Amino acid sequence: MRLSRGMSSLVLLLAVSTSVSVAAELGALSGAGINPAVIGMNQPPQDITVERIARLPVVQRAAWVAYLHHSEEQRKVDKAKLAAERTPGVPIPEMPKENPGARSMPLHQEAAWYGSPEARHIADVILSFQTPAGGWSKNLDMSGAPRAKGQSYTPDNLSKHLSEADFDAPKEPQWNYVGTLDNDATVTELRFLALVAGQAGDAAARYRESFLRGVRYLLNAQFPNGGWPQVWPLEGGYHDAITYNDNAVTQTADLMTTVAAGEGDYAFVPANLRAEADKSARHALQCILDTQLKVKGKRAGWAQQQDALTFEPESGRNYEPASLASSESADVLLYLMALPNPSKAVVTAVEGGIQWLTSAEIQGQEWTSKTAPGGRTLVAKPGAGPLWARYYDLATDRPVFGDRDKTLHDDVNDLSRERRNGYSWFNESPAKALTAYKTWSAKSIPATEVLKK
Structure with a gap:
């Protein structure tokens, strides 16, 4: 069984009878001198390095x-x-102002709109911000002004809550997210x-070249194993995972399938x-199947990010545990279920993932609003x-929550009010x-094998 790094205190809980409430378990630990509100400390994510690569099998x-x-x-x-x-x-x-970038590039307008001056302006701004490597940063308003000569390829993108040794602190604050899928x-x-490009007529060439x-x-x-990092060229930390x-792997694989x-x-793409795009999409699918995690020996879901060299769950920001x-996981499963003619391996992955999501349901609990007395609580x-x-x-297989000080908790109500109010600890997706x-x-599984809730 794989264990999340930094969760050694949780392992202590396994020795306690599962029929005993979590509160009682933590009370017992408190009597032993352990803070009942903290069950572990989040551990820093790892860079891809030559030293770590040297520990891989020779063939890799x-x-x-x-x-x-x-x-x-x-x-x-x-x-x-x-x-x-x-x-x-x-x-x-000055750096470009930070904005919700994807919203400035609508993808579901009528076809003729993409030949309009407005759409052409957005496309021209996109071209101006393309990095030498060929990618783009995030949070750029592509409906605004084109990039000026010498201007950064990126907006600030720095967290306003950075603390000492923060997992989200870039090694080079002025060179951050220069090419990303985030x-x-x-x-x-x-x-x-x-x-x-499909509506630009004689002007299509430069848009297609950029594409x-x-x-x-x-x-x-x-990656050599078929996944994608959050940032490339690599910049270290959880960005290397x-x-x-944000569907980074699945969205990219889906685009590669479209290109293929x-x-x-997309008919202009050379054969x-x-x-290459077809090979890339197939490689990505294999990575998705290979990185599916297990709980108690059974296929479950995926982590937010997984170490590129070991496939182990990787922590993200201070409050995002390796888990x-x-x-x-739901998004990956939707991607897998959208594939035509799913293989036996895909069917097995989907069955395991759906069974895990079903078992992870939380019933009879409400996540209150920020305006509730004391802030959001369960x-x-x-x-x-x-x-x-x-x-x-x-x-x-229990919920786990993190705070900005890297402490991990099994009760969301133990978190600071700022983190309870400022993060989506629960979802319905x-x-x-x-x-x-x-x-x-x-359509995809014989009737005798269909999972029943």
Whole structure:
């Protein structure tokens, strides 16, 4: 059984009878001199390094060494090209303002709209912010002004709550998220460019050239095992992990499948690149299947991010523990159920994931609003639910919660008010996967094997 790092205190709880309430268990621990509100400490995520690669099986090392070298060299190129745009003594343009970037690139307008001046302006701004590597940062308002010469490729993107040794503190504050899949970045830009190119007539060439550069960026960023990091070139920390958060892996794999098909607005993609995209999507699917985690020997879900070298769940920010993530798992399952002609391996993965989500349902509890006395809390309410906690510990399969000071808790009500109010500790999104499964299972699984709740 795999154990989440930093959860040694939780293991103590396993020795206590499961019929005893959590409150009673923690009370017993308190009598032993252990703070009942804290069950562990979140551990820092790990970078991809040469030293860690050296611990892999020999057959895997060469590909990873080459990948890491390519990342480091591309980072140098990206920085050098920005530096070359800047003249000593000339003020550097201010960073772009941080905005919800994906919203500025609508993907579901009528086809003719993508030939409008408004859409063309957005596409031109997208081109101006494309990094030398071929990707984009996040939280850029692409409906605003184009990037100025020497201006950063990114907005600030720094957390306003950084503390000492914060997991979210970048090693280079001025070089952060320079090329990312976070917050739907890069994939959204590429889909928007394809739509505009399809309506741009003689002006389509430059949008298509930018699109092709972006696809090659994604191919370069893909790990040797088929996953994708949150940021590429790599910048360390949880950004180096296989990232299921914000659908980074599944959205990118889906785009690769679209590129491989080469239909409609994507018909311009050369045959050799379509073949690479097809291989990439297949490789990503295998990674998804390989990284499915187990609870008590049974297939369950996926973590928010998983270590690229070991597949172990990886912590994110200070308050995001290495654990199973219900929302990300639901999104992965929806992706798998959308695949045509699912293989036996896909069916097995979906069955296990759906069974885990069903077992993780929380009934009879309500997550109150921020305006409630004392802030958001979890309270008993007959008939309420189902809810799912955002995170579940692998060792116990119980909900787990984190605070900014890296403490881990099994009761959300023990968190600081700021973290209770400021984070989505509970969600209902797995319900969509459970609903989709009812239809999918009828088509994809023999009737005798359909799971019953």
